[in-house]
Amino acid sequence: MSTRHFLPLLALLLLLFVPMAAPGLQILLTLALAKAIAVMGVTLLLRAGQVSFGHALFFGISAYAAAFIAATSLDDLVLLLIAGTAGAALSGLLVGLFVVRYRGIFFGMLNLAFSMIFWSILEKFYHYTGGADGLRLPRPTVLGLSLDRAPFELLLFYLTLALTIGLGWFTLRFLGSPIGQLFQTVKTNETRLEYLGVSARTTLLKGYVLSAALCGIGGILVATAQGIVTPSYAYWIRSGEMVFIAVLGGAGSIPGAVAGALAYEIVRAYAAAFAADIWQLVLGVFLLVVILFAPGGLAGIYTAIANRLSRRDPSPTAHSPNEARQ
Amino acid sequence: MDYTLILLAIFDGLSYAALVFMVAVGLTLIFGVLQILNVAHGSLYAIGAYLTASIGGAIFAAGYAPILAFPLMLIAAALVGILLGGPIEYLLLRRIYHKPEVLQLLVTFAVFMILEDVQRLVWGNQPYFESSALQMLGNIQVFGVYYTVYQLILLPVVAALTLIGLRLFLRRTLTGRLITAVTEDREAAQAIGIDANRVYLLTFVVGAGLAGLGGALASPTTSVLPGIGAEMIVLSFAVVATAGLGRIEGAAIAALLIGLGRSAATYTYPELQVLVPYLIMLAVLLVRPEGLFGSPAARKI
Numbered sequence: 001m002s003t004r005h006f007l008p009l010l011a012l013l014l015l016l017f018v019p020m021a022a023p024g025l026q027i028l029l030t031l032a033l034a035k036a037i038a039v040m041g042v043t044l045l046l047r048a049g050q051v052s053f054g055h056a057l058f059f060g061i062s063a064y065a066a067a068f069i070a071a072t073s074l075d076d077l078v079l080l081l082i083a084g085t086a087g088a089a090l091s092g093l094l095v096g097l098f099v100v101r102y103r104g105i106f107f108g109m110l111n112l113a114f115s116m117i118f119w120s121i122l123e124k125f126y127h128y129t130g131g132a133d134g135l136r137l138p139r140p141t142v143l144g145l146s147l148d149r150a151p152f153e154l155l156l157f158y159l160t161l162a163l164t165i166g167l168g169w170f171t172l173r174f175l176g177s178p179i180g181q182l183f184q185t186v187k188t189n190e191t192r193l194e195y196l197g198v199s200a201r202t203t204l205l206k207g208y209v210l211s212a213a214l215c216g217i218g219g220i221l222v223a224t225a226q227g228i229v230t231p232s233y234a235y236w237i238r239s240g241e242m243v244f245i246a247v248l249g250g251a252g253s254i255p256g257a258v259a260g261a262l263a264y265e266i267v268r269a270y271a272a273a274f275a276a277d278i279w280q281l282v283l284g285v286f287l288l289v290v291i292l293f294a295p296g297g298l299a300g301i302y303t304a305i306a307n308r309l310s311r312r313d314p315s316p317t318a319h320s321p322n323e324a325r326q
Numbered sequence: 327m328d329y330t331l332i333l334l335a336i337f338d339g340l341s342y343a344a345l346v347f348m349v350a351v352g353l354t355l356i357f358g359v360l361q362i363l364n365v366a367h368g369s370l371y372a373i374g375a376y377l378t379a380s381i382g383g384a385i386f387a388a389g390y391a392p393i394l395a396f397p398l399m400l401i402a403a404a405l406v407g408i409l410l411g412g413p414i415e416y417l418l419l420r421r422i423y424h425k426p427e428v429l430q431l432l433v434t435f436a437v438f439m440i441l442e443d444v445q446r447l448v449w450g451n452q453p454y455f456e457s458s459a460l461q462m463l464g465n466i467q468v469f470g471v472y473y474t475v476y477q478l479i480l481l482p483v484v485a486a487l488t489l490i491g492l493r494l495f496l497r498r499t500l501t502g503r504l505i506t507a508v509t510e511d512r513e514a515a516q517a518i519g520i521d522a523n524r525v526y527l528l529t530f531v532v533g534a535g536l537a538g539l540g541g542a543l544a545s546p547t548t549s550v551l552p553g554i555g556a557e558m559i560v561l562s563f564a565v566v567a568t569a570g571l572g573r574i575e576g577a578a579i580a581a582l583l584i585g586l587g588r589s590a591a592t593y594t595y596p597e598l599q600v601l602v603p604y605l606i607m608l609a610v611l612l613v614r615p616e617g618l619f620g621s622p623a624a625r626k627i
Contacts, residue, residue: 051428053365053435098608101615104427105363105571109563110611113604116560120600236556240439247432277447284439291432292421 004306008255015161019154026157030225032265033160035245036258038218040171041211042246043257047175048207049187050103053239054111055215057095057118060234062088062216063223064122067135077140077159081220088216089209096208100201103190115234122231134230137223153225160221167214168254174210175254183207215242237280244283247290250299259298333471335589341477341547343585344485348540349558350565350577351488352533358572359509359529362419365434368559369441370406370534374541375550376445377402379454382545386458395459395546403539410441411534415527423526438559446552453549460546477547484543488536489578496574505529564607570620580618 015033019026042055062084069075069083099110122129129135139152147155174180182203185193190200223229232238241264249260268279275282290297296304353367378399386392414437422430463475496502507515508525516522540558541550548554565584569576584603591602598605610618 046428049426049428051431053431098612101611105431106567108428108431109363109560109567113560113564113607116557117601117604124597124600240435243432243435278443280439281443281447284436284443287436287439288418288433291429291436295429 004303004310007302008259012165019157027153027225028265028269029262030153030157030160031222032262033164033258034218034221034225035242035265036164036218036261037160037167037221038215039242039245039249039257039261040168040254041214041218042242043249043252043254044171044175044207044211044214046246047184047187047252048204050107050204051243052111052211053108053236053243054113054115055211055242056234056236056238057111057115058088058092058212058215059219059222059238059242060115060118060122060229060231061091061219063137063219063229063233064129064135066220066223067137067229070137070140071135075138075140076144077142077224080140080224081217084220085213085216088219089213092209092212092216093205096205096212100204100208103186112236112239115236115239119231119234119236122234129231132231134228137227137229139227140224156221156225160225163217163221164258167217168258171210171214171254174207179203179206240280241283244287247287248297250297251295253297253299256297256299256302259302263298330471331593333469334473335593336586337468337471337473337478338592339582339586339589341481341585342589343581344481345540345544345547346558346561346565346585347485347578347581348488348543349537350562350569350581351492351574352536352540353562354566354569354572354574354577355492355536356530356533357566358574359505360419360423360526362423362430362434363563363571364530364533365431365559366414366437366441367533367537367562368555368557369438369445370410370537370555371541371544371558371562372445372550372555373410373441374402374406374538375545375554376449376454376541377405377538378542379456379545379550380449382456382458383454386456392458392462395456395462399459399539399542402542403535406538406541407531407533407535410538411531412527414534415530419530420523420526438555442552442555445555449550451552453551454545455549457546481543485578485581489575492574501528561603564603567617568607568610570617573617573619576617576619 015029018029038055038059041058042052045052045055065087066080066084069080095111095114099107099114102110123132126132139147139149141147142152142155175184182193182198183206186200186204193200193203219233223233245260245264246257248264249258250256271282272279294301349367349371352370353364356362356364356367378395381402382395382398385394385398418433418437419430422433460474460476463480465472466475466478468478494502496506504515504520505525505528507520508522512522515525561584565577565580568584569580584606587602587606588599591598614620
C-alpha cells in the first residue's frame with residue numbers, strides 16, 4: 001500500500017476513537033459526516049458535469065419525512081432511515097424525470113426552482129409543516145430500544161461513520177461500474193453515448209436518483225442529531241453550502257467530499273463565532289479562490305503533494321486536478 | 327369573482343410583470359451576449375432597491391422634495407451597473423469565458439453568496455420602506471377601480487420604453503450592432519476589429535444596471551428586506567427560461583404571462599401564489615424544452 005492511501009485510512013481510523021479521545025468533537029463530527037454523505041450526492045452529479053443548486057430539496061424532504069413518521073407510533077431510527085431515503089429517492093425520481101432533459105444552466109437552475117418551491121410550501125402550509133418554526137423530531141427508538149441521550153448520540157456517531165464509509169465505497173463502486181462509466185460520459189461526450197445506443201437521460205436519471213438518496217440520508221442523520229427540522233433544511237443557502245463543500249473537497253472526488261465536509265464543519269465551528277455575519281461572504285470568496293486557483297480542491301492538492309513526495313509521474317487518477325479544468 | 331376583482335387582478339399582474347421584466351431583461355441580455363447566466367443578478371436587483379429606499383429615506387427626512395425619488399432611481403441603477411457590474415465582469419467573468427458552463431455558474435453563484443452578505447452588512451436585517459414616489463403620483467380611477475398611477479401607468483410605461491429602447495439600440499445604433507455582431511460570432515467579430523472585451527463589459531454593465539433599475543422601481547411598492555434577491559433570481563430565471571434564454575421580446579411576453587398568472591392565483595387560491603410562476607415555467611418547458619421563443623440548439627458531435 002502506498003503512502004497515498006495510508007493517510008486517508010489513518011484519518012478514518014482516528015475518527016473511530018473520537019468518542020473516547022475527544023468527546024467534545026463527537027456531535028460536530030456526526031453532523032460533518034452526515035453532511036459529507038449529502039455532499040457525495042452533489043459530487044456525484046459533478047462527475048456527470050452537472051451542478052445542482054437545489055439538492056437541499058432532497059435533504060429537506062427526507063428530514064421532513066422522518067419528522068412526520070417520528071410523530072406517529074412507528075418512531076424508530078431504522079424506519080426513519082428507510083422511509084426518509086425512500087422519500088428522497090422517490091422525489092428524486094419524479095424531479096429527475098424532468099430535470100434530466102436539461103444540462104448545464106437549466107439543470108442547475110431548475111433544481112434551484114424545485115427547491116424554492118418546496119421551501120415556500122414548507123413556509124406557507126404551517127398547519128402541517130410548522131412553518132418557519134419547523135417540526136420537532138423527538139429522539140427515536142433504535143430497533144425498539146429507547147436509549148438515553150448519551151448512548152444514542154454515540155450510536156448515531158458510529159452509524160453515521162459507518163454509513164459514510166459504506167456509502168462512499170458504494171458510490172465509488174457505482175462510478176467504477178458500467179452504469180457509472182456511462183454516467184460520467186454525460187460530461188465528456190453525451191452525443192457519442194447516444195450513438196452507442198444508450199439513453200443519456202436514463203443514465204443521468206439513475207445517477208440523479210442515487211444522488212437524491214444520498215442527500216436524503218444525510219438529511220435524516222442531521223435531523224435526528226439536531227432533533228428539529230426547519231425550512232432552512234431545504235433553503236438555497238443549504239444547497240449552496242453543499243455545492244461549496246463539493247468544490248472545496250475536489251470537484252468529483254468522493255473522498256474529497258468527506259475531507260471537504262470535515263474541514264468545512266470544523267472551521268465553521270471555530271471561525272463562525274468570529275465571522276457569523278459574513279459567513280456567506282467568506283464562503284463565496286473561498287469558493288472563488290478554489291475555482292480560480294485550485295480547481296482540484298483538497299483532493300487535487302493532496303494528489304499533487306503525494307505525487308511530488310513519491311517522485312513519480314502523475315498517475316492518471318480518476319480525480320486528477322487537471323480534470324476540473326477541461 | 328366580480329368585475330372589479332378581475333380588473334384589480336389584471337392591474338396587479340400588469341405592474342408586477344413590468345417589474346419582473348426589468349430584471350429578467352437584463353438577465354437575458356447578459357446571457358444572450360456573454361453566454362453566462364448571472365446568478366448574482368438577484369443581488370443586483372436587491373442592492374438597487376436598498377440604495378433607493380435608504381438614500382431616499384435619508385434625503386426626504388432631511389426635507390428634500392419627493393420628486394427627487396425619480397432621478398435617485400436612475401442614479402441607483404447607474405451605481406449598481408458601474409460600481410458592481412463593471413468590476414464583476416472585468417475582474418471575474420473575464421477569466422472564465424473559456425471554462426466549462428458549470429464553473430461559470432459556480433463563479434456567479436459565489437458572487438451571489440458574497441453580495442447577499444454585503445447587503446446584510448450594509449443595511450442590516452430590518453426592512454426598509456420608502457414610498458414617496460408612489461404617493462406623489464397619487465391614484466387614478468379606471469373603470470370604477472382605484473389604483474396607484476405609479477404601478478398602473480409608470481411601471482408598465484418604463485418597461486415598454488426599456489423594451490423598445492433596447493430593440494432600437496441593438497438594431498439601429500453602431501454600438502448595438504457591435505453587440506449583435508459579437509453575439510452572433512465572437513471570433514468573426516474580433517477578426518474584423520471589434521473589441522469583444524469592451525462589448526462584453528458594456529453589456530454586463532447595462533444588464534446589471536437594468537437589474538438595479540428594477541430594484542429601484544420596485545422599492546416604493548414593497549418593503550426591502552433580506553432574501554428578496556434570492557427570490558428574484560429564481561423568478562426572473564423562470565421568466566427567462568419560459569421565454570427562451572436570450573430572447574428579449576419573449577421575456578416581455580413571458581413576464582406578462584407569469585405576472586397575470588400569479589395575480590390570478592392571488593385572488594383565487596392565495597396559497598398557490600408563490601407556486602404559479604414555477605408551474606407556468608414547468609408547463610411550458612415540458613412542452614417546449616427550449617422555451618416559448620427559443621430555438622433548439624444544434625448539438626456538437
